[in-house]
Amino acid sequence: MEASAMESLCNFLSLTVVGLCVIMKVPQIWSAFKAGNTNGISLGSVLLEQCGYSIMLSYSFAMEYPVVNYLETAFLLTQNFLLLGLIIHTRDMLSPKVFIFFVLYMIVYLSIANKFLPEVMMKAVISLNTPLSVSSKLTQILALYRNKEPGRLSAKTWGIAAYGCYVRVFTNLVQTGDPFIILSFSSGAFLNTVIVIMILFYTQQKRTKLY
Template sequence: MTLSSGVEIFCNILSTSVIIGGLSLKIPQIISVVKASSTRGLSLSGVILEECAYSIMLTYHFASGYPLMTYLEYTVCVLQDLMLIMLILHYNDQFSLNSIIWFVVYPFDKEFIFLYNSGTGQSGFQARNNATLVMVRGNLVTPLSVFSKAAQIKTLWEKKDSGHVSLTTYSLAAYGCIARVVTTALQTADVAVLINYITSGSLNLVIVALIIVYSQNKKHKLY
């Protein structure tokens, strides 16, 4: 898609702000958990599903050949979510040998996907089916994002307590989705990605609202 220089600069500015936010997206949440030595209010299943969605978005954009500026933040978000999952398992006394194996294998699995989609070592059959796999992967993102956010919303709603869920993290996530709606519409016009950002952004705003309401009710500090 050919863009005018002004629109391209605007998209790059938005993308840069999202990437900068992505570099520290989960840091406030991680700090909150470590300070409290507690994961109260956080949904483990929600974070795991979010990690899967981030990983798919990263490999999907790479495989589709989209500009690096349209998805660079996912390279860091994937690692930050892995760290958060490790902390949740640790503080919930669920860390085990299987967990360690999963943390070791997961990054190598992503490397394999990158090599596969770049054509390295592909057979003729793999090359013919690559486009289909990319399309399926893209369509999986939105359901995973919805389930991950729904799990967190459910936890907050049931407990009526924001616990140690970070307002900063979900505010940055909401902003990132809104900004990416604009950059995606202008730069790639990928409908599957647009639907994911619109849906995820809306649900992130719901989580932000719940954190604010329950933090005020319980007079908890907003991190």
């Protein structure tokens, strides 16, 4: 395939990811909001995911990668903030510590985005993204395994997440060649798929018990 055709394919796939990620977490957020609880959603998983998204967005912005190659991360970050807000509200966790952590969070990630950190630290930061992403998904997998039921988790949300990771493995192989980002998305694709399978399995088990 010619370079221009490959670039066009990458841009098209990137747009599908961005389009889907605009609504990716909406089913999960809506389910939790409607039920008035966030049962089944691991707070640890969401916090780790938030850190991973923030690193990916701020690092990609700092490195001046094509915007279309990471735009969906901005949408996911926004939706994750809403999900965290729901968790904090439904579990009555609001306290001054939350505001302090938020201020520290903003200082760290604005420093990355504006290249206030030395290059060696920038590379160290992005290298953390893979363990953060893996830890986030493993935390949710363990919570699912312990609970044996999906709660407010949405197979649609995690299915879109898996698709986005598979596409990003391909587009980054073609467009950036960044090994840190490729490894992060590869592990995310596999673990997201595991979570989808577990949600479908436990949902089916729950239905079987009801009948």
